[in-house]
Each structure stands twice: as structure tokens, then as C-alpha cells.
Amino acid sequence: MRILVDMDDVLADFDAEFLKRWRARHPEKMYVPLEERTIFYVKESYPQDLQPLVSEIYLEPGFFREMMPVDxxxxxxxxxxxxxxxxxxxxSPLYVYKNCVLEKYEWVEHHFGAEWVNRIILTRDKTLVKGDILIDDKPIITGVESTPMWEHILYDRPYNRDVNRKRLTWQNWKQVLGM
Ligand SMILES: [Mg+2]
Incomplete structure (x- = not known):
């Protein structure tokens, strides 16, 4: 059985890294706690006038490398x-890929070991990838293949709870997958 595992907010804690940097840099500005996030994209969770400051944080060098692993x-x-x-x-690397692509590789090497770098699939279209299960926090995953080979199992996050789909966390994955 082949399992495809998403990285951001499944293995690497994008949201925590963002909030840490946001609150340190803009202590006077509002922030959206993770539990109150209803929108998948962090940028779209903020008012329009703050959005450039939001993307500035996750596009800067070091952001993807320094994310902590999800528990x-x-x-x-x-x-x-x-x-x-x-x-x-x-x-899926960001459309503005400059730092993120390199740092995703560095992150896997650092937290899993060099041999796991061979297991990275970078794609903007996950429906083209063959696998039995895709574990991903994105509520709806679309692409050129209307019926992907994999079953999408949600990694449980506050912003995907409106989607009725099988979901897991790293605390209960064995039960959910029946292993
Ligand atoms: Mg993700």
C-alpha cells in the first residue's frame, strides 16, 4: 500500500510558524488563532490590508526550513x-517558489534523514500522483484528474471540519487506517 503524505500543516507546522513570526513582528495587530481559522489559506484568513504582511512572512528565507514538526x-x-x-x-510548493522548494528538501533531510529526500514528490497537481491514500489537510483537492487514484483522508484541522470525510491525526492514525 502506498501512502502519500502532505507536508504543510500535516508534518510541518506551517500555522504555528506563521503565528509565532506574526505575533513577534506585529504585536499591535490582530491575529487569528488556529482554533478560529475557518479558511484553509492563512492569507485569506486576514483582512485585505494585512494580506501583504502575511505573505511577506511565509515567503521570507528560513520560514519553511524552520517550521517545527507536527506532534x-x-x-x-x-x-x-x-x-x-x-x-x-x-x-505543493508555493507559486512563489524561491525559498520554499529548497527548504522543503532541507526540512525532510533534517527531520527524517538524507535517504528520505528520495521520497519527496513536489507537484502543484496531486491528482496526477498514484497512491492508495493521500493524507492532506486541504479540504478539497482538485486537479486535471477528476477521479484520482488515491483516497483523500483529511488530516484534522479546524479549517477543514466542515468537510464530511474520513479524518485522522498522528494520535489516532492506526485506528482510522485499521492498522
Ligand atoms: Mg497541507
Whole structure:
């Protein structure tokens, strides 16, 4: 069985890194706590006049490299591999890719080890990738293939709870996947 695992907000804590930097840099400005986020894209969760400041933070060098791992994620993925599952990271780089592409590779090498770099699939269209399961926090995943090969299982996040779909966290993945 091949499992595709998304990176941002599934393995690497994008939201926490953003909030940490946002609150340090703009302590006088409003912020949206994770629990109150109803919109998938962090930028769209903020008023229009603040949006340039939001993207400035996640586009700056170091942002993708310095994200902390999501609790339990690294261990879960390594356990899956030890159980004989075939794991690939399946992640979409930002359209403004300058720092993010390099730093995603660095992040995987740092938190998983150099041999896991071979398992990175970078694509803006995940429907083209073949796998049995895609674990991803994005509520709806679309692309050129209208019926992807994989089953999308949501990584549970406050902003995807309006979608009725099987969901898991790194605390309950074994039960949800029946393993
Ligand atoms: Mg994601």
C-alpha cells in the first residue's frame, strides 16, 4: 500500500510558524488563532490590508526550513514505513517558489534523514500522483484528474471540519487506517 503524505500543516507546522513570526513582528495587530481559522489559506484568513504582511512572512528565507514538526508526525511516518507501507511526501510548493522548494528538501533531510529526500514528490497537481491514500489537510483537492487514484483522508484541522470525510491525526492514525 502506498501512502502519500502532505507536508504543510500535516508534518510541518506551517500555522504555528506563521503565528509565532506574526505575533513577534506585529504585536499591535490582530491575529487569528488556529482554533478560529475557518479558511484553509492563512492569507485569506486576514483582512485585505494585512494580506501583504502575511505573505511577506511565509515567503521570507528560513520560514519553511524552520517550521517545527507536527506532534507525532515524524514517528508515525517512520512507523508506517517499518510496517511495510510505501511512503512518499506529496507536497505543493508555493507559486512563489524561491525559498520554499529548497527548504522543503532541507526540512525532510533534517527531520527524517538524507535517504528520505528520495521520497519527496513536489507537484502543484496531486491528482496526477498514484497512491492508495493521500493524507492532506486541504479540504478539497482538485486537479486535471477528476477521479484520482488515491483516497483523500483529511488530516484534522479546524479549517477543514466542515468537510464530511474520513479524518485522522498522528494520535489516532492506526485506528482510522485499521492498522
Ligand atoms: Mg497541507
Amino acid at each position: 507525532g508526525g515524524v514517528e508515525a511516518v517512520k512507523t508506517m514505513q517499518q510496517m511495510g507501507l510505501e511512503i512518499f511526501f506529496c507536497t
